[in-house]
Amino acid sequence: MRILLVEDDFNLAETLAEAITDQRYVVDVANDGESALDYIKALDYDLILLDVMLPDLNGIDLCHKLRSQGHQMPILMITALDTVSDKITGLDAGADDYIIKPVDLGELLARIRALLRRGSTSAPPILEWGELQFNPSTYEVSYSEQPLRLTPKEYSILELLIRNGRRVLSRSVMIDSIWSLEDPPDEDTVKVHIRSLRQKLKAAGASGDFIETVHGLGYRLNKIEN
Structure with a gap:
């Protein structure tokens, strides 16, 4: 927001x-x-x-x-x-x-x-992507019922990804959406946060490519296994 x-x-x-x-x-x-x-x-x-x-x-x-x-x-x-x-x-x-x-x-x-x-009364109270559950009201995030401890920026990036699903988001779009105009980071900062998110998700049981890299374009969440 x-x-x-x-x-x-x-x-x-x-x-x-x-x-x-x-x-x-x-x-x-x-x-x-x-x-x-x-x-x-x-x-x-x-x-x-x-x-x-x-x-x-x-x-x-x-x-x-x-x-x-x-x-x-x-x-x-x-x-x-x-x-x-x-x-x-x-x-x-x-x-x-x-x-x-x-x-x-x-x-x-x-x-x-x-x-x-x-x-935003029409927004669902809990966002889900496979085993990932994301509660914007309480700032609680879990994967396979295991709580994830995220930094504020990791939380914001994951929320942006889950709200956009399979849409590819470039690093510049993430920066524009998550950081203030007065203090934007360089694009490598996004890579660092994505790497940390992947590690925390993997530790909770998610696949290593739960957050998918679309080379030359950006990131999106991987397809949900049926």
Whole structure:
């Protein structure tokens, strides 16, 4: 899941981005409304975390503009303005929810999870590929009922692979999907994570080519044996 955080307070943005990233979301940070529009044109976001008080294009106007352009992703507004009229203004502009500064991180993460659940009610609770079971709600992964201990990036790569099944994913696509725009790794980093994933899957009983390399193109999950 990719989240865009739009916040002009650099210290707060850093704190929030770190907390959200720790929950295995990919976070991009924009420090003003115009930059946020550029990000949204370039990438698909599952949720936008939007400060109201922004330079130039403020959060209310940005929210209204996004809705008028047909964007449907959930928008969670961050505001220091705690009056009923301010909340009504934000909701009328198209926001789905709001949270008041100073932000409680536990409450913020709970509201993010609630909005993402609301936007993906048709998604199956547990993803499966043969003996592999992947639970996005609890971050639990197992193969043949044996739990796998994965790093956050290994988890994200495996989720991307299982959601795409037999579709081949290049290393560059994985980087674009899993890493933030501010800190993309080189493609060898993907190879290292894939190698580690294969080792952990093999230790749990999977075949060595459970994650298949399509030479010159990328990776995909191997066919399920009937």
